[in-house]
Amino acid sequence: MAENGDRKWLHDLLRPMKGSFREVFLISFFVNMLALAVPVFVLQIYDRVVFHAGISTLQGLVIGMVLVLIFDYVLRNSRARILQTVALRVDVQTGRILFNRVMSLPLRALESKPAPYWQALFRDVEVVRNTVSGSSAILLCDLPFVFLFLGVIFLIAEPIAWVLALVFPLFILVAWRSGNVLNSAAQKERETAMNRDDLIGGIINGRTTIKALALDRAMRPMWEEKHADNIENSVQRGGKADSFTALGQTLTLVTTVSLTTVGALAIINQEITIGALIATNMLSGRLLGPLNQLVNTWKIYAGFRQSVQRLSDVFNAEVERQESEVALDKPKGELTLENIIFSYNPEGAPIINDIKLGIKSGSLTALVGKNGSGKTTLIKLILGLYKPNSGRVLLDGADMTQFTRSELAGWIGYVPQDCVVFAGSVRENITHGSPDAPDNEVIRAAKSAGVHDFIIDMPDGYATEIGEAGQRLSGGQRQRIAIARALVGHPPVILMDEPSGSLDRQAEEELKRTLMELAKQHTVIIVTHSPILLQACDNLVALDKGRVALAGPTKDVLPRLFGRAAPPPSSATPAPPSTPSTGASAPAVPAAPATPKPTQSQAPQRQPQAGQKPAAPPQKQPQPQPSRPGAPAVPPAKPVGTPAAQPAQAQPTSSPGPQPKPTAPQATKPQTGQAAPKAPTPPQTRRPQS
Numbered sequence: 264m265a266e267n268g269d270r271k272w273l274h275d276l277l278r279p280m281k282g283s284f285r286e287v288f289l290i291s292f293f294v295n296m297l298a299l300a301v302p303v304f305v306l307q308i309y310d311r312v313v314f315h316a317g318i319s320t321l322q323g324l325v326i327g328m329v330l331v332l333i334f335d336y337v338l339r340n341s342r343a344r345i346l347q348t349v350a351l352r353v354d355v356q357t358g359r360i361l362f363n364r365v366m367s368l369p370l371r372a373l374e375s376k377p378a379p380y381w382q383a384l385f386r387d388v389e390v391v392r393n394t395v396s397g398s399s400a401i402l403l404c405d406l407p408f409v410f411l412f413l414g415v416i417f418l419i420a421e422p423i424a425w426v427l428a429l430v431f432p433l434f435i436l437v438a439w440r441s442g443n444v445l446n447s448a449a450q451k452e453r454e455t456a457m458n459r460d461d462l463i464g465g466i467i468n469g470r471t472t473i474k475a476l477a478l479d480r481a482m483r484p485m486w487e488e489k490h491a492d493n494i495e496n497s498v499q500r501g502g503k504a505d506s507f508t509a510l511g512q513t514l515t516l517v518t519t520v521s522l523t524t525v526g527a528l529a530i531i532n533q534e535i536t537i538g539a540l541i542a543t544n545m546l547s548g549r550l551l552g553p554l555n556q557l558v559n560t561w562k563i564y565a566g567f568r569q570s571v572q573r574l575s576d577v578f579n580a581e582v583e584r585q586e587s588e589v590a591l592d593k594p595k596g597e598l599t600l601e602n603i604i605f606s607y608n609p610e611g612a613p614i615i616n617d618i619k620l621g622i623k624s625g626s627l628t629a630l631v632g633k634n635g636s637g638k639t640t641l642i643k644l645i646l647g648l649y650k651p652n653s654g655r656v657l658l659d660g661a662d663m664t665q666f667t668r669s670e671l672a673g674w675i676g677y678v679p680q681d682c683v684v685f686a687g688s689v690r691e692n693i694t695h696g697s698p699d700a701p702d703n704e705v706i707r708a709a710k711s712a713g714v715h716d717f718i719i720d721m722p723d724g725y726a727t728e729i730g731e732a733g734q735r736l737s738g739g740q741r742q743r744i745a746i747a748r749a750l751v752g753h754p755p756v757i758l759m760d761e762p763s764g765s766l767d768r769q770a771e772e773e774l775k776r777t778l779m780e781l782a783k784q785h786t787v788i789i790v791t792h793s794p795i796l797l798q799a800c801d802n803l804v805a806l807d808k809g810r811v812a813l814a815g816p817t818k819d820v821l822p823r824l825f826g827r828a829a830p831p832p833s834s835a836t837p838a839p840p841s842t843p844s845t846g847a848s849a850p851a852v853p854a855a856p857a858t859p860k861p862t863q864s865q866a867p868q869r870q871p872q873a874g875q876k877p878a879a880p881p882q883k884q885p886q887p888q889p890s891r892p893g894a895p896a897v898p899p900a901k902p903v904g905t906p907a908a909q910p911a912q913a914q915p916t917s918s919p920g921p922q923p924k925p926t927a928p929q930a931t932k933p934q935t936g937q938a939a940p941k942a943p944t945p946p947q948t949r950r951p952q953s
């Protein structure tokens with residue numbers, strides 16, 4: 264359970280509403296006072312009007328009662344209205360605080376819990392709202408008056424009051440027990456519901472795959488198991504709740520029978536009048552009602568406590584920096600990675616292991632490596648999304664941890680590996696990061712990403728709605744929009760994780776030109792295995808199991824990467840000043856990629872399939888590039904060893920292979936990325952000699 268200090272947010276939330284709660288309590292006081300009027304009226308009718316034929320008394324009593332009932336109606340209405348205002352404020356404020364809080368949590372914290380957990384938190388806000396402003400709040404106000412009614416009953420009919428005084432603790436006991444039992448049952452039901460929702464969420468997100476592969480047959484047993492689990496827990500919780508409700512009602516009936524019996528005996532003994540018995544019966548209803556309600560409401564309080572606990576956990580969790588002490592100017596974009604070590608699991612092996620790199624502004628750096636070698640993780644570390652276990656990332660010499668997330672997002676453009684876009688217009692998707700971006704900036708970014716022509720070709724242009732998760736767009740169009748999004752606002756650092764995974768060859772060529780242009784003034788890092796993009800890179804960093812295996816000018820590193828013999832670690836790229844500088848302890852890169860070597864007759868023409876990326880970048884020599892003003896001067900590459908055989912990536916221009924170099928984008932690379940050649944067949948002379 265949270266300490267009181269942990270629930271400070273709740274106190275802060277409710278403190279300004281104290282006035283409203285006071286009003287509600289005051290109104291409840293009057294409502295309960297007026298409730299006394301009915302039994303008193305009945306008592307007077309029996310004792311004075313009926314036996315003494317007191318018509319004028321009756322008239323007076325009826326007029327009085329009409330006024331009381333009108334007043335009671337007005338009071339109850341105003342109480343409901345005040346509580347509605349309280350509900351609205353709780354909803355708005357807690358919802359807003361929760362949203363801000365969740366958005367401020369570090370990415371690792373968000374990844375540590377499944378999606379339904381975060382969704383359920385917003386339902387917890389509803390629980391808090393309903394508890395502090397619903398029937399349970401009214402019950403809380405009414406409960407103290409139970410003692411008032413008991414006191415009045417003591418005055419009118421003492422023998423009956425003793426019966427009620429005896430059952431009172433019994434009700435409390437049943438309510439308390441029901442809260443405890445139902446609490447754990449509700450917790451289990453919630454967990455099973457979350458498991459089921461998690462599965463449903465996954466199925467809905469992957470509905471295309473599910474339909475295409477008819478995975479529903481495989482999913483059905485999983486769904487049925489989780490659904491049955493949830494139903495079982497739900498039934499168990501419902502059964503327990505029903506038994507406590509029934510117990511409360513039985514207790515109420517037993518009390519009514521007991522007090523009527525005791526009342527009858529008291530009348531026979533002439534201790535009380537019949538009127539007193541009837542009035543007491545009515546008053547006991549006002550007393551037993553809240554007590555009976557308490558049995559049901561106690562579990563609401565228990566659920567409320569759980570919801571408050573979960574919200575407190577989020578509100579007290581460590582968040583990312585929200586404000587910078589001093590607003591620094593936009594950086595130039597020079598990046599330094601100082602001995603970065605990072606693991607997802609504190610006990611697990613490091614995923615990023617002692618990486619030292621220096622990347623100058625005005626350069627284009629490629630990050631390559633096998634699947635799972637840690638490229639995306641490293642990009643996220645550079646973005647500041649993950650905090651290294653040890654080591655630092657410096658931006659223009661400043662430790663990145665001092666910057667806020669929004670500052671970093673403004674300075675670092677990012678194209679994620681999975682290009683997520685959101686429902687909304689094309690323009691909104693491009694400007695999500697900078698909503699105030701002027702139109703010419705949006706158009707510039709779209710043109711740079713090669714998506715402008717496609718956008719204006721649509722009837723609604725930039726206002727075109729792209730549908731849920733951009734499903735009305737093709738994969739390549741989504742990717743280009745994600746690239747445009749990263750370019751808005753001229754961020755000095757641009758990180759792109761496989762930006763050409765869904766692009767056709769023409770788009771890739773365009774992207775290459777864009778990157779070369781951008782790299783004149785920006786720090787551009789791309790994770791790629793595309794020969795076209797690799798050609799454009801000044802520097803190349805090869806990761807292997809989270810370590811820098813090789814780094815340096817692309818022309819030097821590419822031949823080494825695919826050389827027959829791996830270079831000794833000590834020779835790992837004595838980088839020139841403007842090339843990525845690495846630690847000297849970098850291990851040798853694996854000499855051969857994981858992909859099987861093709862035979863000559865299997866002249867490798869195929870793009871690697873999804874999930875079958877080459878273990879390392881292409882074997883071909885990079886084409887000489889037109890030197891760019893900002894590009895670092897790199898010595899000509901010296902081939903080290905003989906290039907090992909690689910499928911797919913060959914030197915396009917020098918290849919005598921039979922495949923013509925297609926130009927039409929659609930013809931060159933189908934979106935499936937499987938069969939069409941990206942590069943012509945490598946010449947035989949480039950086949951491995953080993």
Ligand SMILES: Nc1ncnc2c1ncn2[C@@H]1O[C@H](COP(=O)(O)OP(=O)(O)OP(=O)(O)O)[C@@H](O)[C@H]1O
Nearest residue numbers: 374607614632633634635636637638639640641680
């Ligand atoms: N959120 C996560 N939680 C736990 N482990 C993770 C998480 N994300 C990645 N990993 C692990 O970290 C390692 C590196 O993953 P990463 O995504 O950085 O590889 P990558 O080099 O980008 O691979 P790919 O070329 O397939 O994109 C993998 O072994 C992966 O299983």
Ligand SMILES: [Mg+2]
Nearest residue numbers: 638639640680
């Ligand atoms: Mg990756």
